Amino acid sequence: MSRPLKLAAALALCLNLPLAQAHNVWLLPSSTVLSKAQWITVDAAVSNDLFFFNHMPLALDNLTVSAPNGDKVAVDNLSRGKLRSVFDVNLAQPGTYRLAVVNHGVMGNYKLNGEAKRFRGTIDAYAKDIPAGATEVRLGEQVGRIETFVTVGKPSPLQASGAGLEMIAVAPSHPNDLVAGEAASFRFLVDGKPAAGIEVTVVRGQSRYRNQQGEIRLTTNADGNITLTWPEPGMYWLEAETKDQRTTVKAASERRLTYAVTLEVLPQ
Amino acid sequence: MRHSLSFAAMLLAASGASAADLAVDVEIPSLNVAEYHRPYVALWVERADQSVAANLAVWYDLKKSNKEGTKWLQDLRQWWRRSGRELEMPLDAVTSATRAVGKHKLNFSEGSKPLGRLPAGDYRLAVEAAREVGGREVVYIPFQWPPQKPLQLKAQGKTELGTIVLDLKP
Numbered sequence: 001m002s003r004p005l006k007l008a009a010a011l012a013l014c015l016n017l018p019l020a021q022a023h024n025v026w027l028l029p030s031s032t033v034l035s036k037a038q039w040i041t042v043d044a045a046v047s048n049d050l051f052f053f054n055h056m057p058l059a060l061d062n063l064t065v066s067a068p069n070g071d072k073v074a075v076d077n078l079s080r081g082k083l084r085s086v087f088d089v090n091l092a093q094p095g096t097y098r099l100a101v102v103n104h105g106v107m108g109n110y111k112l113n114g115e116a117k118r119f120r121g122t123i124d125a126y127a128k129d130i131p132a133g134a135t136e137v138r139l140g141e142q143v144g145r146i147e148t149f150v151t152v153g154k155p156s157p158l159q160a161s162g163a164g165l166e167m168i169a170v171a172p173s174h175p176n177d178l179v180a181g182e183a184a185s186f187r188f189l190v191d192g193k194p195a196a197g198i199e200v201t202v203v204r205g206q207s208r209y210r211n212q213q214g215e216i217r218l219t220t221n222a223d224g225n226i227t228l229t230w231p232e233p234g235m236y237w238l239e240a241e242t243k244d245q246r247t248t249v250k251a252a253s254e255r256r257l258t259y260a261v262t263l264e265v266l267p268q
Numbered sequence: 269m270r271h272s273l274s275f276a277a278m279l280l281a282a283s284g285a286s287a288a289d290l291a292v293d294v295e296i297p298s299l300n301v302a303e304y305h306r307p308y309v310a311l312w313v314e315r316a317d318q319s320v321a322a323n324l325a326v327w328y329d330l331k332k333s334n335k336e337g338t339k340w341l342q343d344l345r346q347w348w349r350r351s352g353r354e355l356e357m358p359l360d361a362v363t364s365a366t367r368a369v370g371k372h373k374l375n376f377s378e379g380s381k382p383l384g385r386l387p388a389g390d391y392r393l394a395v396e397a398a399r400e401v402g403g404r405e406v407v408y409i410p411f412q413w414p415p416q417k418p419l420q421l422k423a424q425g426k427t428e429l430g431t432i433v434l435d436l437k438p
Contacts, residue, residue, distance in 0.1 A: 035342035154353045179349070
């Protein structure tokens, strides 16, 4: 796959599609709660159902795995299949690891010699990738984060990155300490600041085996918080998105922010 | 009788505190399954708020090299969440090897490891079992401490545990 196409795949995840027809993008770890330092394997895909590989692999060009102490951890056996991407990580330290794919790019369209063209590119490259003769250039900035968490031993606190739309747990909740029948609280942040009015959708996995999605829809309160009680154990996918005008790319009129996380809820 | 009672009272006074006993019978049921592994089992005493007052026993595979047996302690989900993840295995006077099908009696004395001293109050005994390629079950028995008189309490497991008997002695 050529580089522009790879990027397109990375950015197309959920960035340019309206919510109603958006595909689900996700990282799915083999375990989230571990009692011993060990390897895990992670699947990454863009799909219709959760968590089934039925559309396309997730591009992992912008994958980072952060250890509990903040160090970046190398991944192993990274490969891209026709329907999913895969990688392994050795979790050697106790504490909570953050696995995240953070995409930041520019999308839009322009006209060249009267012909409409679509554009996708990186923040660094867009200026030189758009031809000099382009007219009616309309660009939007896209910031997307797809992540999941895995803990060895005792869960450790997680820090916000401060960039884009993200979620942190409100103590005593922790993304690797979720149990069916118990409530958990999370705070949504935009550029590190609590974001009120963010619409959040929560869907349990195994969606192929039921006729209704049964999604839970929530909106963040004035503090940027949501609270939900997990109805049953399972792997859950939580998605949120918002827009604002705080672009870092001058030529972009709007910034679109998306967030998706996979959370495991264990039985009582 | 009167004499022996007052003698007992003197002994108690001399020791400065009661020395109540707590005994647990844990039944590991025989299961007709294609692949059987002995279950990992955790026994603990928890307070009304589910915090752990005492870890009584954790049975897991101690023999594997490189502490490989600790890899599956996470499957004792409630125990792992309540205290396991805070601890460094093995635990003196608490951890031991997995046990075979049958009844296993465990005795604990107040003031001694691993029960220690429990302030008077409401507690519950938790027994959790998880089996490789098998299921998981937790059984609880509520009780009051210290016991006023000898008392036997029972709970019945349905899948991974058989009858659990808690014997309390003042």
